[in-house]
Amino acid sequence: MIIAGEVSGDLLGANLIDELKKLSPELLICGIGGDKMKNAGMELIYHINKMAFLGITEIIKHLPLVRKVKADIIKRVKADRINNVVLIDYPGFNLSIAKEMKKLNVNIIYYISPQIWAWGAARIKKIKRLVKKMIVVFPFEEVLYKENSVNVEFVGHPLIDRINDYRFLSKQELYTQLQIDEGKEILLLLPGSRVNEIVKIFPHCLKAAKKLAADFNLQIVTACASNIDENFIYQLSGSENLKVVKGLTYDLMKHAKFGIVKSGTSTLEAALFSLPMVIVYKTSSLTYLIGKKLVKLESIGMANIISGEKVVPELIQRDVNAEKIYNECSRILDDDTTCSSIKTKLEKVKEKLTPSHSEGASAKAAKSIYAIMNEN
Numbered sequence: 001m002i003i004a005g006e007v008s009g010d011l012l013g014a015n016l017i018d019e020l021k022k023l024s025p026e027l028l029i030c031g032i033g034g035d036k037m038k039n040a041g042m043e044l045i046y047h048i049n050k051m052a053f054l055g056i057t058e059i060i061k062h063l064p065l066v067r068k069v070k071a072d073i074i075k076r077v078k079a080d081r082i083n084n085v086v087l088i089d090y091p092g093f094n095l096s097i098a099k100e101m102k103k104l105n106v107n108i109i110y111y112i113s114p115q116i117w118a119w120g121a122a123r124i125k126k127i128k129r130l131v132k133k134m135i136v137v138f139p140f141e142e143v144l145y146k147e148n149s150v151n152v153e154f155v156g157h158p159l160i161d162r163i164n165d166y167r168f169l170s171k172q173e174l175y176t177q178l179q180i181d182e183g184k185e186i187l188l189l190l191p192g193s194r195v196n197e198i199v200k201i202f203p204h205c206l207k208a209a210k211k212l213a214a215d216f217n218l219q220i221v222t223a224c225a226s227n228i229d230e231n232f233i234y235q236l237s238g239s240e241n242l243k244v245v246k247g248l249t250y251d252l253m254k255h256a257k258f259g260i261v262k263s264g265t266s267t268l269e270a271a272l273f274s275l276p277m278v279i280v281y282k283t284s285s286l287t288y289l290i291g292k293k294l295v296k297l298e299s300i301g302m303a304n305i306i307s308g309e310k311v312v313p314e315l316i317q318r319d320v321n322a323e324k325i326y327n328e329c330s331r332i333l334d335d336d337t338t339c340s341s342i343k344t345k346l347e348k349v350k351e352k353l354t355p356s357h358s359e360g361a362s363a364k365a366a367k368s369i370y371a372i373m374n375e376n
Contacts, residue, residue, distance in 0.1 A: 108131050
């Protein structure tokens with residue numbers, strides 16, 4: 001069984017399934033995931049569309065569903081005598097269900113670590129008690145787990161595999177396919193993969209982007225997540241003239257001039273393309289206040305966390321407004337030296353996430369999981 005709760009987890013889970021199937025083509029896999037994991041050969045018990053909650057207040061609203069999903073998952077583990085479960089990120093749900101699975105003597109492998117370095121040591125103790133092996137994608141996570149005597153392995157970041165294997169459109173091909181102005185660079189908007197975060201963030205980003213486009217001779221393109229309906233973005237913007245694109249996010253990141261990016265996996269992806277950007281994040285007031293008390297980090301963007309400095313600006317909560325977004329973006333766009341410095345520092349992020357071994361991260365993770373499956 002594999003459990004992923006978000007779009008990013010679906011992508012990483014699909015890559016993992018592909019590699020596991022290479023090791024054992026007859027392997028039967030079920031769990032929670034999205035279309036990518038389904039297409040890779042996993043039987044979906046629940047689709048991630050039902051699971052993509054954001055923040056504490058949103059989870060409270062969905063508690064009856066969460067309880068039902070947990071009950072159904074445990075029932076399936078018992079019925080099929082599943083003894084190996086891979087959890088992908090999504091810690092609120094996954095660490096909770098891991099506790100129930102531990103009682104059934106299931107091997108629990110955690111792939112893509114919860115952000116324990118942000119939330120403090122309590123989760124490390126829980127992970128040490130529940131998880132047979134942590135498979136991590138950031139080198140500093142391996143150090144942290146080893147210091148706490150947790151069985152851990154750093155495999156590199158699977159996004160690097162995906163980018164290295166991706167067949168990119170040329171800039172000319174991209175512009176032609178999208179039917180956009182060849183005389184203008186792209187200002188890329190990445191508003192997220194959850195409806196409630198898009199509602200809070202996107203209108204402010206779009207308002208700022210329109211002024212930036214006018215002042216810096218840019219054209220706005222919005223990259224739409226696979227689980228979001230493009231019409232929802234159009235309705236939110238109040239304009240049919242907006243260019244909303246699905247399925248070409250990496251091509252857009254490669255060829256864009258600048259990005260306004262919602263905090264999350266997409267900020268790391270943008271960093272791996274050395275795309276100058278401003279990171280934005282806004283959630284409910286209650287979730288933010290609780291998170292602010294619990295989280296022990298100065299930065300929220302992975303590009304900044306990995307770099308150990310504020311390479312790209314971050315705008316959070318009340319600072320997510322059109323004026324501040326415009327000011328931060330224009331400050332960088334106005335200064336070629338600043339823009340160039342950001343690109344150089346982002347290039348180092350990719351270097352840090354590339355492991356010394358020659359295998360891809362997904363292949364290495366699959367071999368580690370397969371070895372555990374065949375221990376007895």
